Amino acid sequence: MLWACILLPHLALDGILRRRASDDPLVLVDGAVNARSIVAVNASARDAGLRVGQRLTAAHALLARFDALPHDPQAADRWQRFLAAVAYRYSSEVSLLPHAIVLEASRSLALFGPWPRFESMLRADFAALDFRHRIALAPTPHAAWVLAGIADGRAVLTPDALRPALQAVPMRKSRLPAASIEALSGMGIRTLGQLLTLPRDGLRRRFGNELPQMIGRLLGEIPAGLDAYRPPDAFDLRIELSHEVENLAALVFPLRRMTGDLAAYLAGRDGGVQRFLLRLEHREGRATEVKVGLLSPERDAGMLFELARGRLEQVQLPEPVLAMRLVARDLPDFVPAGRDLFDERPANALPIEQLRERLRARLGDRAVYRLGGTTDPRPERAQAVADEGAGYEESRLRPTWLLDRPIPLRGPAPRILAGPERLETGWWDGAEACRDYYVIETSLGQHAWAFCQPGEQGGWMLQGWFA
Amino acid sequence: MGAVVALSGMLDARQVWRGRAMPVPAGEQPTGWAALDAALPAGGWPDAALSEILLPVDGVGELRLLLPTLARLSHGARPVIVVAPPYAPCVAGWQQHGVDMRRVDIVAAPEAEVLWATEQCLRSGSCAAVLAWPRKADDRALRRLQVAADTGKALAFAFRDRRHLSSASPAALRLEIETAPSARVWVRKCRGGAVPAQPFALSRSLH
Numbered sequence: 001m002l003w004a005c006i007l008l009p010h011l012a013l014d015g016i017l018r019r020r021a022s023d024d025p026l027v028l029v030d031g032a033v034n035a036r037s038i039v040a041v042n043a044s045a046r047d048a049g050l051r052v053g054q055r056l057t058a059a060h061a062l063l064a065r066f067d068a069l070p071h072d073p074q075a076a077d078r079w080q081r082f083l084a085a086v087a088y089r090y091s092s093e094v095s096l097l098p099h100a101i102v103l104e105a106s107r108s109l110a111l112f113g114p115w116p117r118f119e120s121m122l123r124a125d126f127a128a129l130d131f132r133h134r135i136a137l138a139p140t141p142h143a144a145w146v147l148a149g150i151a152d153g154r155a156v157l158t159p160d161a162l163r164p165a166l167q168a169v170p171m172r173k174s175r176l177p178a179a180s181i182e183a184l185s186g187m188g189i190r191t192l193g194q195l196l197t198l199p200r201d202g203l204r205r206r207f208g209n210e211l212p213q214m215i216g217r218l219l220g221e222i223p224a225g226l227d228a229y230r231p232p233d234a235f236d237l238r239i240e241l242s243h244e245v246e247n248l249a250a251l252v253f254p255l256r257r258m259t260g261d262l263a264a265y266l267a268g269r270d271g272g273v274q275r276f277l278l279r280l281e282h283r284e285g286r287a288t289e290v291k292v293g294l295l296s297p298e299r300d301a302g303m304l305f306e307l308a309r310g311r312l313e314q315v316q317l318p319e320p321v322l323a324m325r326l327v328a329r330d331l332p333d334f335v336p337a338g339r340d341l342f343d344e345r346p347a348n349a350l351p352i353e354q355l356r357e358r359l360r361a362r363l364g365d366r367a368v369y370r371l372g373g374t375t376d377p378r379p380e381r382a383q384a385v386a387d388e389g390a391g392y393e394e395s396r397l398r399p400t401w402l403l404d405r406p407i408p409l410r411g412p413a414p415r416i417l418a419g420p421e422r423l424e425t426g427w428w429d430g431a432e433a434c435r436d437y438y439v440i441e442t443s444l445g446q447h448a449w450a451f452c453q454p455g456e457q458g459g460w461m462l463q464g465w466f467a
Numbered sequence: 468m469g470a471v472v473a474l475s476g477m478l479d480a481r482q483v484w485r486g487r488a489m490p491v492p493a494g495e496q497p498t499g500w501a502a503l504d505a506a507l508p509a510g511g512w513p514d515a516a517l518s519e520i521l522l523p524v525d526g527v528g529e530l531r532l533l534l535p536t537l538a539r540l541s542h543g544a545r546p547v548i549v550v551a552p553p554y555a556p557c558v559a560g561w562q563q564h565g566v567d568m569r570r571v572d573i574v575a576a577p578e579a580e581v582l583w584a585t586e587q588c589l590r591s592g593s594c595a596a597v598l599a600w601p602r603k604a605d606d607r608a609l610r611r612l613q614v615a616a617d618t619g620k621a622l623a624f625a626f627r628d629r630r631h632l633s634s635a636s637p638a639a640l641r642l643e644i645e646t647a648p649s650a651r652v653w654v655r656k657c658r659g660g661a662v663p664a665q666p667f668a669l670s671r672s673l674h
Contacts (some may be wrong), residue, residue, distance in 0.1 A: 359584055
């Protein structure tokens with residue numbers, strides 16, 4: 001077994017930074033109201049001299065203007081679970097550790113290639129989502145977690161190499177119980193290497209059962225006992241905007257993020273999305289809902305973004321938006337469209353499905369359709385929007401254009417080219433039709449399909465054109 | 468200046484550069500009308516380009532002219548798209564001319580979006596032909612369609628009123644349909660060749 005650990009040291013801050021377009025100083029603060037202290041700073045705030053652990057009052061003395069947001073542990077948890085769903089793409093065994101995600105990698109290596117390549121794929125995914133990370137590989141999940149805390153990119157591929165790799169790890173980075181670390185430091189034990197040489201029995205008598213167990217897990221002597229992560233069956237992401245947004249253009253940046261996250265989640269789940277909902281939240285619980293529906297499941301980030309934006313642009317905002325939420329519950333299997341080897345389309349062609357979605361997003365859900373014949377002989381009902389076309393084949397002469405409903409044909413008397421064709425039907429559904437159809441030529445040279453009352457040859461009603 | 472110089476003299480002295488039309492390769496888009504194919508320089512519709520069809524009124528055989536082509540394309544790999552037609556295409560009538568209606572997509576678009584939708588379809592590269600009835604298209608709009616048709620390697624057909632004949636057009640082919648004294652099609656412009664002097668008789672037999 002090999003476990004990859006992705007350590008996320010700045011989870012809470014990255015979760016906020018990635019939805020901000022600006023680079024202004026920002027800190028996260030925590031603690032009691034009158035004693036707030038900084039728990040995270042972004043790059044520009046650090047340049048200005050703000051540090052983790054500083055009191056907020058001290059920070060205000062250093063820098064006049066910066067944003068201070070409350071640290072939200074729940075938001076950090078949500079991001080961690082979201083990233084676990086993304087990592088689920090690479091392994092079926094994904095678990096959560098504090099500030100870290102571990103995944104079983106030995107079987108994934110067969111699919112994704114040797115570790116350096118697999119590692120770069122992981123890094124590319126997390127970098128694309130804008131989460132800072134450190135990655136390490138070790139035969140046990142806890143060892144990988146410890147190594148990721150020491151240095152980025154460590155890889156221990158065999159169990160034999162694990163002990164030497166852990167030798168030099170200082171005790172305070174060993175992720176063992178804090179009380180034990182303190183006591184062991186007092187006894188002169190400074191590194192894990194020193195600890196591992198001590199007899200386990202003695203440690204058990206002195207520190208209780210927990211410490212020897214942790215050491216056993218670290219070395220893989222006993223099972224790690226981690227709960228396997230299972231991705232949720234629905235995607236629900238909420239972004240609180242840093243200020244009230246009144247025009248839609250300002251929603252485009254967070255929207256791109258959200259659809260990108262949805263695509264990453266779908267890739268992890270190997271599924272697609274057919275319908276999702278954008279909820280634009282206003283004050284006092286009011287919300288505007290934008291539904292996005294697709295013809296077939298999709299998961300391409302660019303396409304989801306474009307479609308969602310197309311729908312969003314048609315919305316009239318009744319009041320400012322405070323937060324945006326994306327909910328996707330209908331997540332069917334995704335079947336990538338196959339492409340023929342001898343496809344005659346140009347290389348950069350947009351697939352016809354995507355073209356239909358693009359047209360529907362701007363023109364409306366019913367804007368793209370096909371027509372198929374029905375068995376009703378009345379021209380008004382002889383055809384309908386059809387999914388699969390085909391249907392009944394009419395053998396009698398029919399025009400190429402049909403009018404939605406017949407209109408009177410004015411002008412000089414037309415010349416009759418063919419007819420009559422008697423149509424007498426529909427007595428059962430209240431739309432009875434009794435007509436004589438003719439093909440006529442108008443004075444302008446148009447060939448028309450028109451009808452009149454049975455037996456008459458006047459009072460023409462135009463039904464279609466032989467265009 | 469002001470002296471009248473004979474053009475032939477300048478040509479002989481090679482003082483005038485004469486641009487020559489690019490030779491047009493034999494096209495792979497026959498119109499289905501032998502006489503028209505023979506008259507057109509590409510031996511059919513100009514491939515990956517805009518063709519303009521100018522009509523006096525609706526219902527004078529404009530679809531009849533296209534239906535052999537649509538029938539052929541609807542059995543190919545890429546579908547045919549009809550953007551905002553003025554009337555509903557009659558399924559039975561189109562099928563009688565051999566068109567597979569399962570491969571014909573109809574796009575309902577308000578007038579302001581017709582050009583956008585047409586351009587998207589053409590540019591996508593996944594349509595064999597796009598039919599459109601642009602009402603308010605100027606020279607620039609048509610040029611966009613022409614470029615989009617070239618990008619997406621599709622046939623573009625724009626149906627317009629005959630009064631636009633006098634204004635210049637970037638279309639590779641312009642056909643005018645005439646009803647009197649008989650149904651005839653005049654080639655008014657064709658890229659890569661001389662405009663045929665004679666019209667082509669459009670047969671409007673009912674079957």
